[in-house]
Amino acid sequence: MTAERLAEAVRLLLRAAGSDAAEAGVVADHLVEANLRGHDSHGVGMLAMYMPAIAAGLLRPNQHATVLGRSGPFLSVGGGSGYGQAIAREAMDLAIAQARQEGLVALSLRDTHHIGRVGSYGEQCSDAGLVALAFVNVVTRPAVAPHDGTRPRLGTNPICIAVPATPANPALVLDFATSAVAVGKCRVAMNKGREMASGLLLDADGEATLDPGVMFREPSGALLPLGGTAGGHKGFGLALMCDVLAGALASAMPGTPSHQDSGRVMNNLFAIVFDPARGGNAHWAADLDDLLAYVRDTPAAPGAEAVQLPGEPERRTRAQRLADGIPLDGATLAMLESLGRERGVEVAGLLA
Template identity: 80%
Template sequence: MSDSASTPAAGSAGPGIRKVTAEHLAEAVRRLLRAAGSDADEARIVADHLVEANLRGHDSHGVGMLGLYMGAIAGGFLRPNQHAAVIGESGPFLAVGGGNGYGQAIAREAMDIAIARARRDGLAALSLRDTHHIGRVGSYGEQCSAAGLVCIAFVNVASRPMVAPHDGLRARLGTNPICIAVPATQATPALVLDFATSAVAVGKCRVAMAKGQEMAPGLVLDAQGNPTRDPAVMFEEPTGALLPLGGHKGFGLALMCDVLAGALAAAMPGTPPHQEAARVMNNMFAIVFDPARGGNAQWADGVDDIVAYVRDTPAAAGTEGVLLPGEPERRTRAARLAEGIPLSTATIGMLESLCAERGVEVVGLLG
């Protein structure tokens, strides 16, 4: 699961919704990114990452982020064509800087470095800093699991605060995601747990607002600290606040993300000196290790045992039974590859406007 505790759905086209093929959408985004200064490789990596988020049902981290990105470039907060740079090493610890570049490209390169170290030494502890929005964190967990490695990642968001602490009425924290990924075994697909520590991702408020929908109860507070279902309060001044996932438990996890990824790994906690509404900076602390070198060569058998036991649970009424972390995303991806990615007309209009501003031709690509 990615960027919130909610389960993604393939979705069907309805009023205000247009379906676009993944191939056409990625090509339109690549053209826009090239026009905004990215070289061909960076444009491909960022476009593929964004479209993959849409494919997996996490539209909050998909192509709808491009409005923020283009504004961040114009404001000097996001610098195209930067690369991950190792800025410190000590034993298994690895510090990587991103030069305020596209997080999707920087974090991918940084994780490649950590994967190489973990394969060589058995373990790497990665601190990633100075990186613009890294997108769907689960993609880096998938990167590690595909390499046969376990990844435990904590991410903080240094931007305008969005989440109220438990029992608080004002936003003080970011949505601060956590990801845990375990490689596939012969019987079990890779397990990828990826969720925001807020009750919902702020991007899902953006998606709901674009579709003219209300939020579910118990997710959002208005600027006065009153419960509301209006997603627009997250994009007004003064802003509202998201509630933490699971009350005090989600608050504790969010705080520890800021401690581990922000304060310890990057010297960029989500405090006022690092808050800027026109950008989203992410820092990450990730532990990447080889499960076969952890003292249990039969680890895969244990994974298969617990997964089989959990799956063998009677299904609750109205459900199809237990789904494992990462399974809803795989199902949604298959459906959207076959049927197209549903985008709101507001998102389509935003993309067309951004392309028109830069002289990018996308006729026939966006439906």
């Protein structure tokens, strides 16, 4: 399916659910871009969660980023439980403007629904010539077990680090969940009738399992932290610090039971955005190019063509899917068509 037809179908569904044209465009483009880059877990399948959240009053269309306060380099922004894709983009625009003027900003974004693929906001900063370090907590039904624990207590809590392009290299965009796998990837696997790899999941009894469906039953199973059984203490530490920085310190919304609601996904973000040219090294780009050339200059491991830098797999997948179309599983297509019928919107033709 072409990105254009899929985006148009999603825009129609979002408009029918109450979004104005501008918001529907931003959210649809963000979701389809996630599919284009191979992150189907954060793509158009998320509408299955968003639409019930709107009906329950947990997601409010047509909200905008609101500046809650400024103090020195600190910028605090609220989202009014609006679409995270729209709110986070507006918040990052504010941060970019402040970083260009003052050299650095520490952004706290709170009270926003799911912000989607966090790498999008890293790309927003790197495209502006700025470096971004972003820490996000995920506040919903917990999904990730602490290291040495068996019941879920944390969110998938992603981290993103983005660095601008140089004359010799495209931008570096590192974006990953601190869990061994994203919940959305379990949903994609379940929809396709596939098992997960070993070392990723625990069932409700705390036993290892390959069944992605354990994440969508009650009581739920749990994802292991990044690093699995051997190195999970590292992923757990990163996940916990995301909740400390973005939740407990920046937004007063840590992922504790008083803030959790299984019908919504709230995200809070703490980001440091700065101008690398004002960091003390006027030749940072040349030094970065030297570093990347050195890192790449190694024989490839068996089965690999070459060392891949952060962001390269996504760019390659994007080019392929723009040329060949975006593959959607049958369950996702059926969900989109069902949403269209519920709202009296004809999307089947666009999705054919």
